[in-house]
Amino acid sequence: MSTVSTAYDVAAVRADFPALRAGAAHFDGPGGSQVPRQVAHAVAATLGSPIANRGQVTEAERNADAVVVAARAAVADLVAGDPGGVVFGRSMTQLTYDLSRTLAAGWGRGDEVVVTRLDHDANVRPWVQAAQARGATVRWADLDPDTGELTPDALAAVLSDRTRLVALTGASNLIGTRPDVAALTALAHEAGALTHVDGVHLTAHAPVDVAALGADLYACSPYKFLGPHLGCLVAAPSLLETLHPDKLLPSTDAVPERFELGTLPYELLAGTTAAVDYLAGLGGDDGDRRARLVAGLTAVEEHEDRLRLRIEDALAELPGVTLWSRAAHRTPTLLLTFADRAAADVTRELAARGVNAPSGSFYAIEVSRRLGLGDTGGLRVGLAPYTDDADVDRLLDGLRAAVGRA
Numbered sequence: 001m002s003t004v005s006t007a008y009d010v011a012a013v014r015a016d017f018p019a020l021r022a023g024a025a026h027f028d029g030p031g032g033s034q035v036p037r038q039v040a041h042a043v044a045a046t047l048g049s050p051i052a053n054r055g056q057v058t059e060a061e062r063n064a065d066a067v068v069v070a071a072r073a074a075v076a077d078l079v080a081g082d083p084g085g086v087v088f089g090r091s092m093t094q095l096t097y098d099l100s101r102t103l104a105a106g107w108g109r110g111d112e113v114v115v116t117r118l119d120h121d122a123n124v125r126p127w128v129q130a131a132q133a134r135g136a137t138v139r140w141a142d143l144d145p146d147t148g149e150l151t152p153d154a155l156a157a158v159l160s161d162r163t164r165l166v167a168l169t170g171a172s173n174l175i176g177t178r179p180d181v182a183a184l185t186a187l188a189h190e191a192g193a194l195t196h197v198d199g200v201h202l203t204a205h206a207p208v209d210v211a212a213l214g215a216d217l218y219a220c221s222p223y224k225f226l227g228p229h230l231g232c233l234v235a236a237p238s239l240l241e242t243l244h245p246d247k248l249l250p251s252t253d254a255v256p257e258r259f260e261l262g263t264l265p266y267e268l269l270a271g272t273t274a275a276v277d278y279l280a281g282l283g284g285d286d287g288d289r290r291a292r293l294v295a296g297l298t299a300v301e302e303h304e305d306r307l308r309l310r311i312e313d314a315l316a317e318l319p320g321v322t323l324w325s326r327a328a329h330r331t332p333t334l335l336l337t338f339a340d341r342a343a344a345d346v347t348r349e350l351a352a353r354g355v356n357a358p359s360g361s362f363y364a365i366e367v368s369r370r371l372g373l374g375d376t377g378g379l380r381v382g383l384a385p386y387t388d389d390a391d392v393d394r395l396l397d398g399l400r401a402a403v404g405r406a
């Protein structure tokens, strides 16, 4: 029987998400969350307002400028960063490729770059390819396939005084593992390396403080935290000042604009601000936006953890289901495989019941291979701020039917 959380008004949250009226139970949030109407309205309102290139002469120019300034402030509040170090781009993947080439301009033979087996490929391949192009060496911090953990020992084993950069994840989008990022970045810094933390999955599920994480460079994607489709990179402006990406001759050399190629998608930036404001709104009315964001994301984390434990308890009763999400500290992201069934078949059966839980490796291909799941991966159940007990009931009914226990 379902229990209802009193601390968090999930019914009120759900009422804000027009997409939920279509009726599906969405466990596909790690691939991209649904969007509250406030975000959709902000996007539409920006497109319906006078808008031009950024400037201060016309109303249209001032609108564009205000949208950019507001979005940088919003993302800075979300991750406790500096608005002057918030870079926007089409996606985290695009930003990471661009950044990897820029950083790699200073690498050569003898330099080392560390990537991990826990990461999404967007925080692996750009670094591997950039290092190879410069003759630098790539070293791999291993994932423990039994526990799903990426330990400080695993990182220490591949660090040296030649390490220039450590690219690691804040949380795995495949199995949810939240490594001890502060401990890992402390080791990287002791070795004299920069850290690039992939916060795409983490940012949707917990309050983030980039300084506390020790992230010199932090990447996230608003479409994973209730916003529109684009990516962000956050760093100290002083660090960005030292980097010189390729850019057009007439475009500004100012930071952070130096890193933003071409005209920014103003409507999506307005949607990003609205998403951050929405998350802050989940934290009540007290304090500034940062304080409300911490409260809101803490409430989201508690809500999602309660539902995750409900699912895990039920899974333990289901024969032939393997749960690969095992780390001590993790997001509500469960990877499942089935003894007698292909995960993709179970995904199709769930979809026929209006339960969206896709299967694959979700580009965390190194994780999938290290777990022995090849390139196939498994079925991923991801929770979001709008997930409720009725969604969980539908998921569990569908899984019971899939393993013949209905």
Ligand SMILES: Cc1ncc(COP(=O)(O)O)c(C=O)c1O
Pocket (backbone or CB within 6 Å): 030, 031, 090, 091, 092, 093, 094, 120, 122, 123, 171, 172, 173, 198, 199, 200, 201, 220, 221, 230, 231
């Ligand atoms: C952990 C993680 N990192 C990176 C990415 C890539 O993000 P983007 O689609 O913004 O390039 C994803 C997308 O699924 C992800 O889950």
